[in-house]
Amino acid sequence: xxxxxxxxxxxxxxxxxxxxxxxxxxxxxxxxxxxxxxxxxxxxxxxxxxxxxxxxxxxxxxxxxxxxxxxxxxxxxxxxxxxxxxxxxxxxxxxxxxxxxxxxxxxxxxxxxxxxxxxxxxxxxxxxxxxxxxxxxxxxxxxxxxxxxxxxxxxxxxxxxxxxxxxxxxxxxxxxxxxxxxxxxxxxxxxxxxxxxxxxxxxxxxxxxxxxxxxxxxxxxxxxxxxxxxxxxxxxxxxxxxxxxxxxxxxxxxxxxxxxxxxxxxxxxxxxxxxxxxxxxxxxxxxxxxxxx
Numbered sequence: 001x002x003x004x005x006x007x008x009x010x011x012x013x014x015x016x017x018x019x020x021x022x023x024x025x026x027x028x029x030x031x032x033x034x035x036x037x038x039x040x041x042x043x044x045x046x047x048x049x050x051x052x053x054x055x056x057x058x059x060x061x062x063x064x065x066x067x068x069x070x071x072x073x074x075x076x077x078x079x080x081x082x083x084x085x086x087x088x089x090x091x092x093x094x095x096x097x098x099x100x101x102x103x104x105x106x107x108x109x110x111x112x113x114x115x116x117x118x119x120x121x122x123x124x125x126x127x128x129x130x131x132x133x134x135x136x137x138x139x140x141x142x143x144x145x146x147x148x149x150x151x152x153x154x155x156x157x158x159x160x161x162x163x164x165x166x167x168x169x170x171x172x173x174x175x176x177x178x179x180x181x182x183x184x185x186x187x188x189x190x191x192x193x194x195x196x197x198x199x200x201x202x203x204x205x206x207x208x209x210x211x212x213x214x215x216x217x218x219x220x221x222x223x224x225x226x227x228x229x230x231x232x233x234x235x236x237x238x239x240x241x242x243x244x245x246x247x248x249x250x251x252x253x254x255x256x257x258x259x260x261x262x263x264x265x266x267x268x269x270x271x272x273x274x275x276x277x278x279x280x281x282x283x284x285x286x287x288x289x290x291x292x293x
Contacts, residue, residue, distance in 0.1 A: 007031040008071035011088035015042040065164035089196040099136030124183035131192040143190040147252040168222035
């Protein structure tokens with residue numbers, strides 16, 4: 001099954017456990033997992049050749065940004081206005097409602113964010129928030145955050161004069177590029193992704209190539225590199241007993257602009273026909289289902 005915009009997964013060193021690809025395959029979703037030439041055959045065997053896209057370079061030692069830009073250009077070449085880029089360590093997409101974090105169909109969730117994004121002319125990036133970042137009673141009451149950090153599961157506007165470019169904190173840098181040009185970012189709490197944390201030292205990806213087991217000196221380098229490029233917005237602080245970049249996202253106060261070819265007064269609610277797929281055992285969840293179906 002195809003979504004409106006193409007889905008890319010950037011991966012390296014994780015052919016034995018391609019979590020995001022496995023999730024999409026289980027739901028029969030079309031995607032391309034983008035890999036370096038020396039791992040092409042391994043990923044073809046693991047995921048299926050029809051899903052694998054081979055990069056024209058290998059072992060550049062600069063992180064994932066060249067592969068992400070390759071996806072960007074590939075989607076433009078194929079005539080799309082936007083494209084998705086997912087990290088390779090996402091296991092599930094969830095619907096957040098009244099504090100409940102419920103597994104949901106990935107295609108429905110992706111289509112919901114696509115449709116909402118396309119209502120506006122100035123959205124540069126739309127993303128799923130992390131499930132563990134959405135807290136019942138507070139952030140779950142906000143369907144999305146505007147003009148803030150987006151990461152890991154991102155819908156990109158193709159005609160932006162921005163590109164991935166940093167070895168570390170590349171997602172923060174890209175969001176700042178977008179916001180600095182007065183485009184908006186949307187980070188959704190209504191739908192979220194379950195992602196394996198980089199601090200979990202999962203084998204492969206940047207964890208193996210760049211972060212060296214999350215060594216302290218790597219944390220300092222990552223934080224300082226962002227501050228050097230964006231001193232107007234960023235500083236380096238100690239947070240959770242480790243060096244961390246801090247970004248003043250509150251500086252970006254511009255809002256969403258309605259597309260002129262959409263009459264928002266006549267806009268109808270699209271419920272996307274989410275439905276129960278497993279037997280509900282919890283009494284409280286049964287009550288929730290009856291109240292919201």
